[in-house]
Amino acid sequence: MSLRDEILEQPALLNNLITSRMDFFRSLAAEITRPEAIFIAARGTSDNAARYAKYVWGVKNRIPVALAAPSLFSVYGKPPQLSGMLVVGISQSGESPDLLAVLQEANHQGCTTLAITNQPESPLAAEADYLIDIQMGPERSVAATKTYTGQLAAIAMLSAAWAEEEENAQQLRDIPGMISQVLEQEGHIQGYATRYRYMDQCVVLGRGYNYATAYEWSLKMKELAYVVAQPYSSADFQHGPIALVSSGFPVFAVAPSGQVFKELAQLVSQLKEDHRADIFLITDHTELLKQADCPLLLPGSIPEWLSPLVTIVPAQLFSYHLTIIKGYQPDAPRGLSKITLTR
Amino acid sequence: MSLRDEILEQPALLNNLITSRMDFFRSLAAEITRPEAIFIAARGTSDNAARYAKYVWGVKNRIPVALAAPSLFSVYGKPPQLSGMLVVGISQSGESPDLLAVLQEANHQGCTTLAITNQPESPLAAEADYLIDIQMGPERSVAATKTYTGQLAAIAMLSAAWAEEEENAQQLRDIPGMISQVLEQEGHIQGYATRYRYMDQCVVLGRGYNYATAYEWSLKMKELAYVVAQPYSSADFQHGPIALVSSGFPVFAVAPSGQVFKELAQLVSQLKEDHRADIFLITDHTELLKQADCPLLLPGSIPEWLSPLVTIVPAQLFSYHLTIIKGYQPDAPRGLSKITLTR
Numbered sequence: 182m183s184l185r186d187e188i189l190e191q192p193a194l195l196n197n198l199i200t201s202r203m204d205f206f207r208s209l210a211a212e213i214t215r216p217e218a219i220f221i222a223a224r225g226t227s228d229n230a231a232r233y234a235k236y237v238w239g240v241k242n243r244i245p246v247a248l249a250a251p252s253l254f255s256v257y258g259k260p261p262q263l264s265g266m267l268v269v270g271i272s273q274s275g276e277s278p279d280l281l282a283v284l285q286e287a288n289h290q291g292c293t294t295l296a297i298t299n300q301p302e303s304p305l306a307a308e309a310d311y312l313i314d315i316q317m318g319p320e321r322s323v324a325a326t327k328t329y330t331g332q333l334a335a336i337a338m339l340s341a342a343w344a345e346e347e348e349n350a351q352q353l354r355d356i357p358g359m360i361s362q363v364l365e366q367e368g369h370i371q372g373y374a375t376r377y378r379y380m381d382q383c384v385v386l387g388r389g390y391n392y393a394t395a396y397e398w399s400l401k402m403k404e405l406a407y408v409v410a411q412p413y414s415s416a417d418f419q420h421g422p423i424a425l426v427s428s429g430f431p432v433f434a435v436a437p438s439g440q441v442f443k444e445l446a447q448l449v450s451q452l453k454e455d456h457r458a459d460i461f462l463i464t465d466h467t468e469l470l471k472q473a474d475c476p477l478l479l480p481g482s483i484p485e486w487l488s489p490l491v492t493i494v495p496a497q498l499f500s501y502h503l504t505i506i507k508g509y510q511p512d513a514p515r516g517l518s519k520i521t522l523t524r
Numbered sequence: 525m526s527l528r529d530e531i532l533e534q535p536a537l538l539n540n541l542i543t544s545r546m547d548f549f550r551s552l553a554a555e556i557t558r559p560e561a562i563f564i565a566a567r568g569t570s571d572n573a574a575r576y577a578k579y580v581w582g583v584k585n586r587i588p589v590a591l592a593a594p595s596l597f598s599v600y601g602k603p604p605q606l607s608g609m610l611v612v613g614i615s616q617s618g619e620s621p622d623l624l625a626v627l628q629e630a631n632h633q634g635c636t637t638l639a640i641t642n643q644p645e646s647p648l649a650a651e652a653d654y655l656i657d658i659q660m661g662p663e664r665s666v667a668a669t670k671t672y673t674g675q676l677a678a679i680a681m682l683s684a685a686w687a688e689e690e691e692n693a694q695q696l697r698d699i700p701g702m703i704s705q706v707l708e709q710e711g712h713i714q715g716y717a718t719r720y721r722y723m724d725q726c727v728v729l730g731r732g733y734n735y736a737t738a739y740e741w742s743l744k745m746k747e748l749a750y751v752v753a754q755p756y757s758s759a760d761f762q763h764g765p766i767a768l769v770s771s772g773f774p775v776f777a778v779a780p781s782g783q784v785f786k787e788l789a790q791l792v793s794q795l796k797e798d799h800r801a802d803i804f805l806i807t808d809h810t811e812l813l814k815q816a817d818c819p820l821l822l823p824g825s826i827p828e829w830l831s832p833l834v835t836i837v838p839a840q841l842f843s844y845h846l847t848i849i850k851g852y853q854p855d856a857p858r859g860l861s862k863i864t865l866t867r
Binding site for chain 2: 217218220223225226230234239240241243244245246247248250251252253257259260261262263264266278295324381382384386389392400404405407409411414416417420421422424425427440441444505514515523
C-alpha cells in the first residue's frame with residue numbers, strides 16, 4: 182500500500198466504520214455519560230484531530246475541552262489535578278510514552294480514560310478504561326492520512342451519540358460519498374501541484390471546525406514536500422502574521438459553507454485585492470471561487486461540523502502530488518519514522 | 525518611544541511591577557481562591573502569554589488550564605459550560621470583541637472572571653470581576669514587547685501568590701536584573717542579525733515553560749521581519765516537521781537550564797550533527813553553546829519557571845535588528861495596526 186492508496190481507500194473504510202459501529206458508540210456514550218470537561222493528550226496528526234474535537238464536543242455537546250501539555254506529566258512530573266474530567270489519548274500507534282504518562286496519571290487520579298487508536302493491542306489501549314478502535318487497517322505510510330479521518334469520524338460519532346440526535350447520524354452516513362466525489366477531482370488537483378513546484382513557504386487558513394484542517398494540511402506539506410507551511414485561524418492571522426503576505430505570496434484557504442464562511446470569504450478577498458496573494462481555495466461557494474488562482478469545488482450541502490472529514494482529502498491529494506512534482510518520495514520522508522517516541 | 529526603547533525599558537518597568545505590587549497579588553489570590561480549572565481567552569502575543577500560564581499554573585499550582593476557542597462564543601454562539609472555572613481574558617488593549625464575548629458569557633454563567641491588560645479603562649477590564657493592570661505604560665509600537673513580559677510577570681506573580689512560597693517572590697525580584705544583563709549583549713545580537721539578512725524561513729524550538737518563547741519569538745520575526753518562522757516544542761517537532769531540516773536550514777533554539785534542557789540539548793546536537801542545521805542558541809549552558817553557529821549566553825541560575833521573562837528579551841532584540849538589516853521599518857509593520865478587532 183502506498184500513500185496514494187491509503188488516501189483513496191478512505192471512503193470505503195469510513196463507510197464501514199460509520200455504518201457498522203454506530204451502536205457501539207451509542208453504548209459507549211451511555212457508559213461514559215457526558216463529562217463536565219475533557220482533557221486530550223495527542224501529538225502530531227492526532228493533535229490536529231484533538232483540535233477538531235475541541236470544536237465538535239464544544240459546539241455540539243457544550244463540553245469545554247483542554248489540550249494537554251504532556252510535558253507537565255512526563256518531564257516536570259507535576260500533573261494538574263483533573264478530577265471529574267474525561268481524559269482522552271489519541272494516537273495512531275498508541276506507543277508514545279508521553280501520552281501513556283498522561284493516561285496513567287489520570288487513572289491514578291481516578292479519572293475516566295479513553296483511548297482513540299488504530300492499534301487496539303497498544304500500551305495506550307491497554308491503559309485506558311475505554312477503547313475506540315478506529316479500524317482503518319494497517320497504515321504503512323509515514324504520513325498519516327486515513328487514520329486522521331478515522332479519528333475525526335470517531336470523535337464525530339461519539340459527539341452524535343452524546344447528543345442523541347438521529348439527524349447527526351444520518352449526516353455522518355452521507356460523508357463517505359462526499360469524499361468519493363472529491364477524490365474524482367484528482368486530475369485537477371495534480372494539475373494545480375505543478376504551479377507550486379518551487380514554492381518553499383506558504384500559509385494555510387481555516388477557522389472553527391476547519392482550524393484542524395489548516396493544521397493538518399500544513400503538517401502534510403511539511404512532512405512530505407518540505408514546504409514551510411504555516412496554519413492559522415483567520416482571526417489569529419489578522420493579529421500579526423498577515424504582515425507576511427506580499428504580492429504573490431501563496432495562501433491556501435479552507436472555506437466551506439457554514440458559520441465562519443463569511444469571515445474567511447472577506448479575508449480571502451482582502452488578501453487577493455489588497456495584498457495580491459496567490460490563492461488556492463477549497464470551498465463549495467462558486468462565487469468566491471472566482472477569486473482563486475486554484476479553485477477547488479467541494480460538493481454542496483456538507484454539514485459544517487463534518488466538513489473537516491471532506492476538506493482534508495483534496496489537501497492530502499494535493500500534498501501527495503506536490504511531493505511528486507518536487508521530486509521527493511511520498512512514501513519515505515527524510516528523517517521520519519512511522520512511530521515517534523517522545524517523552 | 526520606538527520599539528527599541530520599549531524593549532530597553534523592560535527591566536525598570538518589571539522591577540516596579542514586581543516590587544510594588546506583590547501585596548496586591550496576595551490579596552487577589554486570597555479573593556480568587558485557587559480555582560479547579562482555568563479557561564483563558566487571548567489572541568496573538570497575549571495568546572503566547574496564555575501558553576506560559578498553562579505551564580506555570582499547571583506545574584506550580586497543579587491547575588488544568590484550557591485555552592479558549594473564542595469562535596465557539598462569538599461565531600458559533602454555542603459556548604461550552606464552564607461551571608466552576610476561573611475565566612481569564614488576556615489582552616494588551618482589552619478591545620477585541622471576541623475576547624469580550626468569552627468574558628460576557630462566563631459572567632452570564634456565573635463564573636469568576638479576570639482581565640489581565642495594560643488598559644484598565646478598556647471594555648475587557650470593565651467586564652471582568654477582577655482586574656490585573658500590568659502598568660507597563662503606553663505601548664506605541666505595533667509589535668508587543670513590554671506588555672508581553674508584563675503579562676508573564678502578572679501570571680507568575682498570581683502563581684506565586686496562590687503557592688504562598690516566599691522563595692517564589694524572591695526569585696521574581698531577581699528577574700529584572702537578569703534581563704538587564706541580557707540587554708548588555710545588544711552589540712553581539714546586532715552582529716548576529718547580519719548573518720540572516722536573506723533568511724526567509726526558519727523554525728524556533730522550545731519546550732515546557734519556553735514553548736511560549738518559541739511562539740513569541742516566531743511571531744516577532746513574522747510581524748516585524750516578514751520571516752516565515754515556525755514555533756515547535758522539541759517533542760512535536762520530532763513528530764513530522766523535522767523532515768524540513770536540510771543542510772543549512774536555520775534553527776533557533778531556546779534551551780535554558782531546567783527539566784527540559786536535556787531533551788533540547790539532544791535535539792540541537794542531532795540537528796547539528798545529522799542534519800547540519802544552522803543553529804542560533806539561547807542558553808546558559810556553555811558546553812552546548814559550542815554547537816551553535818550563533819551562541820547567546822544567558823546569565824546562570826535563572827529559575828526555569830521564570831526563564832521565559834529573560835529568554836524572550838534577546839529574541840526581541842534580535843527580531844528588531846533583523847528587521848533593520850533587512851531594510852524594513854520596525855515601528856511600522858505593513859498591514860498591521862496596534863489594535864486588531866476580530867470576532
